[in-house]
Amino acid sequence: MISRRDFLQVGMAASALYGTSGFGNWARLAAQQALTQDQLLEFDTFGNVSLIHVTDIHAQLKPVYFREPSVNLGVGENKGVVPHITGADFRKLYGIEDGSPSHYALSSGDFAALAAQYGRVGGLDRVATVINSIRADRPDALLLDGGDTWHGSYTCLQTQGQDMVNVMNALKPDAMTFHWEFTLGSDRVNEIVEGLPFAALGQNIFDAEWDEPAELFPPYEFFERGGTKIAVIGQAFPYMPIANPGWMFPEYSFGIRDEHMAEMVEEVRSQGAEVVVVLSHNGFDVDKKMASVVPGIDVILSGHTHDALPEPVVVGDTIVVASGSHGKFVSRVDLDVRDGRMMGYRHKLIPIFSDVIAPDAEIAALIDEQRAPYEAEMSEVIGQTDTTLYRRGNFNGTWDDLICDALLSERDAQIAMSPGVRWGASMIPGQDITREDIFNVTSMTYPNAYRTEMTGEFIKVILEDVADNIFNPDPYYQQGGDMVRIGGMGYQIDINKPQGERISGMTLLSSGEPIDPAKNYTVAGWASVNEGTEGPPIWDVVESHIKKLGTVTAGDHDNVKVVVD
């Protein structure tokens, strides 16, 4: 069955390349409100190669709620194109019915009501069921993990990533690349990677001192599958020492290094690769640009920016696949590789509805085993929420509003700053907030909640700097996070202006007065990349605040005025 959209896609693709997406199919099934596991997994096996992509799981072993963003602005060539289309516009673009499971899985709007109806998403035991099903169709399918796997939960922090390593190893991936893993520190990363039973790839992971490829992370790996030779090239997050604390992994250097990527593509082609797959943690817009400047890549499995797209985006002869985050989706990409080239593809973004897909018993038991030693402390109820708590959005989200409030009151500050990370599970009204829930949005190895003085001028420098990391019109200068979240202060941002001119109207909310560039303000924040940052861990600050509140009622903060045109 080929939908209208599939034909569109054929038109966009190069003449020899044809492709279909399973999306049209499950959107229709979803509209019937009768979702079953068989329907979610239904796939007409195609060609001779299958790729299974998971990425940005952020250590979510168990099903979670996860609200997609309603504000995700694109700039430059990416203005108004996916993934920078959200909510009702997104549903209209893909023909998704309001209130359908696809609405719930892929877009924002009516989140709390739909979450109550459709339940949690993800869970690596459900992911295991999907992987097993694909392997039943195609036993030699490649399982590729895009990274941000060993970070993001209570148990992952306590075990320094060991819980995720144990469970992922049981899923038997073929290759992986990296981002937050490095915040475990290079000693721990090296220790884990040396024992991994699969390839740890990164063509852009270099030795910082010698500026040469790091030996522990080969650029690529070959696989003989389906009678063809597949090269998988890894691309780690390019801006690790900038967006995260470089002092934790001083031996390593990263960067986009697209010229080296081009050399690697030529190298694997010259060694007989018939299809070239890049397992990337660049972020979607960076991957699109890389596909446009590096010739010879067939498939980019894209991670980092947490976008979930029901169809690949075609750039020249390259398809770019976005597979979401937090275990919410698994992408299956079947390829027809013949005569030394990719002739066609079939793709399906499989949403992991945890109430529809049965958990794999073996993996479920393994997950419970990882969690058991911590179950008592994790499950302690700290408070309740009567509103949706979520993180994603370019400028704010209710979780970070709550965290900023906690910083303002617990650290007695005038202004609060919370980092614009994109990880963190959501919660729905009526839920108990447990310690685990707090760790799901704060867990990290540099959690200290600092309190310091900053001049108004310096605060503006920070906002301008972070804004340019998101809204620089050249994707190669974007780091893939969101805007630093601000409490206690309002401002206006014109995203299309150059750095230094985007931020205006900074106002201290407590007094209603404009921020004075020369005056000092007390600022509390967390997740500083600077070594030696002092203060209590952010989860203690948030826990103490929630305990005092009892029940969290988070209205959307409206302290940021956004100018887009």
Add this chain to the structure above:
Amino acid sequence: MTLSRRDTLFLGAGAALAAALPMPAMADAVADAISAFTGGADVAEGGVTIDAPEIAENGNTVPVGVSAEGAESIMVLATGNPTPAVATFTFGALAASQSGSTRIRLAKTQDVIAVAKMADGSFKQASATVKVTIGGCGG
């Protein structure tokens, strides 16, 4: 001499930023350094490759490589530094390749310019924007 892909990437940014160099004094210093190197001759865009990170991991030590096939010498300038001159690589007739690399300190976000003197006496240049950021928060 063909224009490399990377040159093409940077030409756009370089051209746009060249018109808005941070301070007139530095612009003068850059222009003076280039004219001293070229003797006032015309400089063509392209034919020189600059290998530099888009965003510096550490502004105090940024690895920068330059190459230009057939060059006699290549001058490297950091246009936003108080003293723009960084290095001039000179290649003998028997040099197997005309490339060099070094690490430079960049005071702030700026363009790095490489000007190559070719064997036939002509000049070529390329420019790359290297961003120096205070760092922050990743996805």
